[in-house]
Amino acid sequence: MSKDKQKDKAEDKKVFDLIEGLTPIDPKALADFKQEMTQEVIPEIVKVVEERRMLAAESRHWQLKC
Amino acid sequence: MYTWMPLSSRADLAQLPKHISGEYAPEHVAKRLADGMSEAVKGVLIERNYVDKDYRSTYYNFYAKKGQHYRADCVRLHFFDQTVSFDEKALKLGCPDNRLPDHYFGYMVLRPTGIATIGRSIVSPDVRSGASRFIISADHKVHLLGYKLTVQGFPSMDQHIDISVCAHAACWSILRHYSERYSIYREFLTHDITLMAQQFNPGGLVPSKGLEVSHAERVFQEAGTFPVHVARGKSGKDDLSFYRQLIAYVESGFPLFAAMHSRGHAIAVVGYEWRAPVNTGVPGMRYAWDEVRSVAVVDDNHLPYLSIPVSGGAPYCAEDIDAFIVALPEKVFYPADAVDRLAPALFKLGAVVGLPPKDKTIIRYFITTGSALRRFVRDRESEFDPKLIQTIMTLPFAQFVWVVEFSTEAQWAVGQIAARAIVDATASLREVMPLWLFHSRTQALIFDRQTVSLDLQTGMRGLKVSDMGHTAFTRMAQNLRPTQTK
Numbered sequence: 001m002s003k004d005k006q007k008d009k010a011e012d013k014k015v016f017d018l019i020e021g022l023t024p025i026d027p028k029a030l031a032d033f034k035q036e037m038t039q040e041v042i043p044e045i046v047k048v049v050e051e052r053r054m055l056a057a058e059s060r061h062w063q064l065k066c
Numbered sequence: 067m068y069t070w071m072p073l074s075s076r077a078d079l080a081q082l083p084k085h086i087s088g089e090y091a092p093e094h095v096a097k098r099l100a101d102g103m104s105e106a107v108k109g110v111l112i113e114r115n116y117v118d119k120d121y122r123s124t125y126y127n128f129y130a131k132k133g134q135h136y137r138a139d140c141v142r143l144h145f146f147d148q149t150v151s152f153d154e155k156a157l158k159l160g161c162p163d164n165r166l167p168d169h170y171f172g173y174m175v176l177r178p179t180g181i182a183t184i185g186r187s188i189v190s191p192d193v194r195s196g197a198s199r200f201i202i203s204a205d206h207k208v209h210l211l212g213y214k215l216t217v218q219g220f221p222s223m224d225q226h227i228d229i230s231v232c233a234h235a236a237c238w239s240i241l242r243h244y245s246e247r248y249s250i251y252r253e254f255l256t257h258d259i260t261l262m263a264q265q266f267n268p269g270g271l272v273p274s275k276g277l278e279v280s281h282a283e284r285v286f287q288e289a290g291t292f293p294v295h296v297a298r299g300k301s302g303k304d305d306l307s308f309y310r311q312l313i314a315y316v317e318s319g320f321p322l323f324a325a326m327h328s329r330g331h332a333i334a335v336v337g338y339e340w341r342a343p344v345n346t347g348v349p350g351m352r353y354a355w356d357e358v359r360s361v362a363v364v365d366d367n368h369l370p371y372l373s374i375p376v377s378g379g380a381p382y383c384a385e386d387i388d389a390f391i392v393a394l395p396e397k398v399f400y401p402a403d404a405v406d407r408l409a410p411a412l413f414k415l416g417a418v419v420g421l422p423p424k425d426k427t428i429i430r431y432f433i434t435t436g437s438a439l440r441r442f443v444r445d446r447e448s449e450f451d452p453k454l455i456q457t458i459m460t461l462p463f464a465q466f467v468w469v470v471e472f473s474t475e476a477q478w479a480v481g482q483i484a485a486r487a488i489v490d491a492t493a494s495l496r497e498v499m500p501l502w503l504f505h506s507r508t509q510a511l512i513f514d515r516q517t518v519s520l521d522l523q524t525g526m527r528g529l530k531v532s533d534m535g536h537t538a539f540t541r542m543a544q545n546l547r548p549t550q551t552k
Contacts (some may be wrong), residue, residue: 013515018460021453022527030284030522033414037498045404045495048307051519052403055297059389060193060283064233064340065276066331066367 068211069112070152076100076107085112090141091183098184099174102369103191106552108148111159113210115140118175120186120223128229130181135281137178140185142361144180144210145171145193145508147217158213171552172217173208177226182359184224186242188217189370191337191362191549197371198362200546201337202321206248208471208472218547220321221246222334222370226256226274233277233323233332234259235366240321240334240393244291254289262288272387274484279325282332284392286323291393294401298388303377306419309384310355310431311402315392318433319545323391324363326382335390337362337371343479351410357383357478398433398466400493402498405431409470412449412487412504418528420506422474422484430483431470434545436463441487442542449539454505457512461502466491469542482538490515507533 016022072078082096086360103240118140129211147169149161161169171193175185188206191197201220208215221242225235238259245253254262259525261267263281279295286293296312299305300420312314312335315322322335341359347393360373409431420428443458452459468489477483485506499518504511510529518525 014516014529015461016512019453019457019512019527019529021095022529025511025526025528027521027523029418030415030526033411034498034522036411036414041407042496042498045407046365048403048407049401049495051299052296056295056301056389059297059325060278060280060295061390062279062325063276063330064273064279064282064325064332065231066329 067114068152068154068157069110071110071115072110073110076103076105079103079110082110082153083515086141086176086467088128089137089178089180089183091227092176095143095174095176095184098369101299102195103145104195106193107145109146109150111144111146111210113138113142113144116140116175117183118177121175121177121258123257124226126227127257140178141176141248143174143176144208145173145189159213166213169217169334170215170217172206172219175223176225178224182224182227187222187370188219189222190217190219191371191547192552194369194371196373197359197549197551198339198373199549200336200339201362201371201549202243202319202545203314203547204243204501206246213275220334220364220370222364223256223366225366228274230256230391231274231276231332232280232366233325234263236323236332236334236364237263237282239321239364241285243321244289244393245264251290259285265392265438279389279391282323282325283459285383286391289393292396292398293391293393294398295391296389296402302388303385306353307403307406310406311355312384312387312390313355313358313361313460314402314405314430314432315390316361317426317430317543318544320392320394320433321364322386325389326386329382329386331365331382333366333387334364335361335387336364339373343475345475345479347373349425350528351424352428354428357428359375361386381437395466397464400468400491400495402431403469403497404493404500405470405489408489408500412470412472415504415511418450418509418513419485419504419511421472426474427484428473428475429470429542430473430480431468432466432545433466434542435465436461436467436545439463439467439469439542446540448511449534449536451534452539453529454510454531457503457510457529461488462510462515463488463502464490464492471541473538473541477538481541481543483541484538486539486542491534499526505529505531507531507536507539 083092086092172189174187470487
């Protein structure tokens, strides 16, 4: 194998191939987290970011002169 | 040209008017210094005919155009400790250990404007009475009599009143810190700030009529930063998420342009102090903001590092701040609001990672760079399982990461944590798993950012790690300079 191909192969390695001792995670252990993120946290993040944007728009006109 | 003024006590500062002419308002300056400097300052070197670039920028563009004659030069006061002496004939400074920079506390420029004469100043927080414990600082080089001195501090100046207001001064302070701290930002002079706030040259006294918050945002955009503007919610002081974000950015080393709407006033927030650790015994998740005792601000009406309490107190308190602008670098896409909501949700992974009980945990979050995180871990190798070190050195972090730390009350009291999550600061709002890494002393979850958003199962792995004989990790606190009160 040429040096270039060897180099490409090394660069193609996934991050998990480079770390020793990794084990798969039981999907059941993630279910609660995934559900909370999709049903509560992400919708709340989207909502609060939009609210902050509106609040920022209002505060942009505050006068500062002390 | 140079006069040495020894101080046996702060009261001796009242002698300043004997050495400096009235156009520099020495009585006012002496009172300000006597009220705010510690007794550790035992010598003041007065440097006359000092050419100050910030004053000159306003002189050329404003003062020189007036009928009243203004001088073109300034006076600069340099502050030293008790070991330093001055030979007026030889114009030499001396100290027994020949380490002059170790005995230097910074300088204050005085402008010949009659009113509001305190110009560009870099004073060490170590000699500011009542300064908070942690202050955002940079090294500022000072050239004096052929000596090359350095002072660590945050820039400050009084507003000019006639051509600039508090908001200009706060913008200038923050941008001067950036130009000294980060090589990618250029230096902006006082007059530059005035021009950057507007789409056109407002000319004359127009800037003294005040700025809107949007003008300050424009200044930071013009300076090449990516300002994020965060305003407090309708619930006012009860919008704790607003204050949690405020302290998170300050802990990240970003000074904040802070507005107080009711006062029409702007300041720069540059530091904080934790309250003394308390064993509350009261269950309930807390955040770093709940542990803050005071916030340090640079206010153009006071000497720098004014310490204001979280609530109550004079002249105002942190809860009076109702909007702030943080001048971020590019590539911080995941906002603090998202981290604030994500952090408590991570307890759903607590069984896998091993977190303290949610109602007994203090959460702290901040931004840092991937390289700063690696440096922190390298400096504390003994705390980490080599497999975890390998992981942190291998993960292809984007330039900036959010760090979320979890600690018990007991760990918080001694500066330790139980677990740490590394969140991708370039993540999108709707990502279910915006993480690089989440680890405790015994278990780690590692995320492949290339695949985790497509398939949680294949983009995530576990790693069992050893506690290496440690009961906790060290809290990552390296962005602010601890004040060494003198």
